[in-house]
Amino acid sequence: MRDWDAFTISNLPISSIDLMENAARACVTWLEDHEFLYSEKFTIFCGKGNNGGDGLAIARLLGERNKKVQVFILEFGQPGTADFQTNLQRLHGSEVDIQYLQEGGDLPEIFPDSWIIDALLGTGTSRPATGRLEILIDFINRSGCPVCSIDLPSGMPADFSIGPFNSEGQPYFPSVRAKVTLSFQSYKPALLFAENAAYTGLVHLLDIGLSSAFLKSTDPDFEGVDQEMASGIIEPRSPFAHKGNFGHALLIAGSVGKMGAALLAGKACLRAGCGLLTFQSPETERSILQTGLPEAMLLTGHIDANYYRSIGCGPGLGQSAAAATLLEQILNEVKRPMVWDADAINLLAVQTEWQKKIPPFTILTPHPKEFDRLAGISINESERWNSARALAISKQWIIILKGHHTLIAMPGGKAYFNTSGNAAMAKGGSGDVLTGLLTGLIARGYTPEKAALLGVWLHGRAGDFAASEWGMESVLAGDIIDQIGNAFMEISS
Ligand SMILES: NC(=O)C1=CN([C@@H]2O[C@H](COP(=O)(O)OP(=O)(O)OC[C@H]3O[C@@H](n4cnc5c(N)ncnc54)[C@H](O)[C@@H]3O)[C@@H](O)[C@H]2O)[C@@H](O)CC1
Numbered sequence: 266m267r268d269w270d271a272f273t274i275s276n277l278p279i280s281s282i283d284l285m286e287n288a289a290r291a292c293v294t295w296l297e298d299h300e301f302l303y304s305e306k307f308t309i310f311c312g313k314g315n316n317g318g319d320g321l322a323i324a325r326l327l328g329e330r331n332k333k334v335q336v337f338i339l340e341f342g343q344p345g346t347a348d349f350q351t352n353l354q355r356l357h358g359s360e361v362d363i364q365y366l367q368e369g370g371d372l373p374e375i376f377p378d379s380w381i382i383d384a385l386l387g388t389g390t391s392r393p394a395t396g397r398l399e400i401l402i403d404f405i406n407r408s409g410c411p412v413c414s415i416d417l418p419s420g421m422p423a424d425f426s427i428g429p430f431n432s433e434g435q436p437y438f439p440s441v442r443a444k445v446t447l448s449f450q451s452y453k454p455a456l457l458f459a460e461n462a463a464y465t466g467l468v469h470l471l472d473i474g475l476s477s478a479f480l481k482s483t484d485p486d487f488e489g490v491d492q493e494m495a496s497g498i499i500e501p502r503s504p505f506a507h508k509g510n511f512g513h514a515l516l517i518a519g520s521v522g523k524m525g526a527a528l529l530a531g532k533a534c535l536r537a538g539c540g541l542l543t544f545q546s547p548e549t550e551r552s553i554l555q556t557g558l559p560e561a562m563l564l565t566g567h568i569d570a571n572y573y574r575s576i577g578c579g580p581g582l583g584q585s586a587a588a589a590t591l592l593e594q595i596l597n598e599v600k601r602p603m604v605w606d607a608d609a610i611n612l613l614a615v616q617t618e619w620q621k622k623i624p625p626f627t628i629l630t631p632h633p634k635e636f637d638r639l640a641g642i643s644i645n646e647s648e649r650w651n652s653a654r655a656l657a658i659s660k661q662w663i664i665i666l667k668g669h670h671t672l673i674a675m676p677g678g679k680a681y682f683n684t685s686g687n688a689a690m691a692k693g694g695s696g697d698v699l700t701g702l703l704t705g706l707i708a709r710g711y712t713p714e715k716a717a718l719l720g721v722w723l724h725g726r727a728g729d730f731a732a733s734e735w736g737m738e739s740v741l742a743g744d745i746i747d748q749i750g751n752a753f754m755e756i757s758s
C-alpha cells in the first residue's frame with residue numbers, strides 16, 4: 266500500500282493530502298449510503314500518523330454535515346505527520362470539539378449513543394499496543410458503542426493474525442473490535458484471516474483513486490483471485506470437439522458409509538467439463554455410484570493409473586489398510602500431477618516416506634486441521650499461511666488451504682487468496698465438490714496451476730449462486746454442484 270500510494274503521488278496529478286481527502290470522502294459517502302450506520306453523533310479517536318489524519322478529515326466532513334462530532338487525539342509523544350498537521354489546521358477552523366488524551370491522564374467522556382470512528386493506527390502498526398494505547402483500545406471495546414475502523418482496526422498489524430490468544434481470550438496484538446472496517450483500495454493480509462474476523466467486523470473496500478497502472482507494474486507476493494482473473498483462464502470448447510479432447514478423469518474415492526463424498530466429487534468433476542470419469546471404489550458400493558451418477562464408469566479391480574489424464578484421491582476414502590495400499594500403488598506408478606484431499610492427506614501426514622513420491626505440481630487441498638496434521642501445528646493463521654507457502658516451495662506442491670479466503674500457494678512462491686464463496690458452504694461435502702472440480706479441470710486440459718485458481722474461484726462463485734437461491738442456512742453441497750454451470754457462464758464470453 267505504501268508503494269502504491271507513492272507511485273500514485275509521483276505518476277498522477279494528485280498529492281498525498283488529496284489522497285487523504287479522497288479516503289475521508291469515500292468513508293463519509295459510505296456512511297451516508299448505509300443509513301443504518303449514519304448516526305447523529307460521532308466520537309472519533311485519532312492517532313498522530315496518517316490514519317489519524319484520515320480521522321481528522323472525516324471529522325471535518327461530518328461536521329460540515331451538521332453531525333455532532335467529538336475528536337480525541339492520543340498523544341504519542343511525537344509530532345503528527347505533515348498530512349495529520351494539515352488536517353488538524355483545517356479542523357481548527359470548524360466547530361468540532363477537539364481534546365487531547367495525555368499519557369497518564371483520565372479516560373475520555375464520550376457521547377454514550379454515538380458511533381465511534383477508530384483512526385488511531387492503520388498500516389503503520391508495527392508492534393503490539395501497550396500503555397495508554399492499549400487502555401484506550403480496551404475502553405473503546407467496552408464502550409458499548411458500535412465502531413467503524415478506518416483502514417484497519419487499530420492495533421491490528423496489516424500483515425499478521427492478532428493471535429495467538431491467551432487463556433483470557435486476549436490476542437497477542439490488542440485490537441479494536443469493529444463492527445465495520447472501511448479499508449482503502451485493497452485487502453491487507455490481516456483482513457483475510459479468520460481469527461481476525463471478530464475484530465474487523467464486516468470489511469468493505471473503498472476506492473480512493475490509487476493509480477491502476479501500479480498494478481501492471483508490480484508482481485506482488487499475494488494476489489486476489491477474482492472474476493477478472495478467472496475469466497482470463499477459461500478456454501472455450503471447440504464446436505468440433507469430442508469427448509476424447511476433454512480428458513478422462515479417475516477418482517479414487519468412497520468407502521462404506523462415505524459413498525456420498527465420491528458421488529459429490531464425481532458430479533463436480535463432470536460439471537468441470539471433462540470428457541469421461543471413472544471411479545475406483547469398493548465393489549460392494551457399486552450400485553450407489555452407478556445409480557447416483559450413471560454418466561460415470563466404475564472400476565473395482567487393478568488400475569492402470571497412467572491411462573488417466575487426471576487423478577483425484579481422497580473424498581470419503583477412509584484410512585483403512587486397503588486405502589493406504591491403493592494410494593501407495595498410485596504413488597509408485599503415477600508421475601503426473603494429481604489432486605490429493607481429505608483422507609489421502611491424512612494418510613500422507615502419517616506415511617511421511619510417501620511425500621517424496623508425490624509428483625511436482627500435485628494439488629493438495631487441506632482444511633486447516635488437515636494442514637496442521639501434515640505440516641505441524643501453527644500458532645495462528647498467518648503462521649499457517651507462511652507454513653503453507655514454505656511447504657509449497659520446498660515440496661513443489663500446489664497447496665490449497667481452505668477457508669473463507671482460501672489460500673492457493675504455488676511451488677514458485679507466489680500465493681493467491683480467493684474472493685468468492687460464503688459461509689453457506691460451511692457444510693459437509695463442500696470440500697469433496699472442490700476436489701472433483703479440480704480433478705475435472707485438469708482432465709479438461711488446464712495446467713494444475715490454472716486449474717487451482719479457476720477451480721477455487723468457480724467453487725466459491727457456485728456457492729454464492731447457491732446461497733442466493735437457497736439462503737445462507739440451507740445450501741447443500743449438491744446445490745453448489747448445480748450452480749457450477751452458472752459460475753462458468755458468468756466468465757465465458
Ligand atoms: N498517501 C498516503 O500515505 C495515504 C495514507 N492513508 C492512511 O495512512 C495510514 C498509514 O499512515 P502511517 O504510515 O502514518 O501510519 P499509522 O497512522 O498507521 O501509524 C502512525 C505511527 O504510529 C507508530 N506506531 C506503530 N505501532 C504503534 C504502537 N503499537 N504503539 C504506538 N505507536 C505505534 C508508528 O511510528 C507509525 O508510523 C493508512 O492506514 C491510511 O489510513 C490514507 O489517508 C490514504 C493515503
Ligand SMILES: Nc1ncnc2c1ncn2[C@@H]1O[C@H](COP(=O)(O)OP(=O)(O)O)[C@@H](O)[C@H]1O
Binds near residue numbers: 691
Ligand atoms: N465461510 C466460508 N466462506 C467461504 N468458503 C467456505 C466457507 N466455509 C467453507 N467454505 C468452503 O467449503 C469447502 C469446505 O471444505 P472441507 O472443510 O474440506 O469440507 P468437507 O470435508 O466437509 O467436504 C472449502 O472449499 C471452503 O473454502
Ligand SMILES: [K+]
Binds near residue numbers: 316384385386418419
Ligand atoms: K484504524
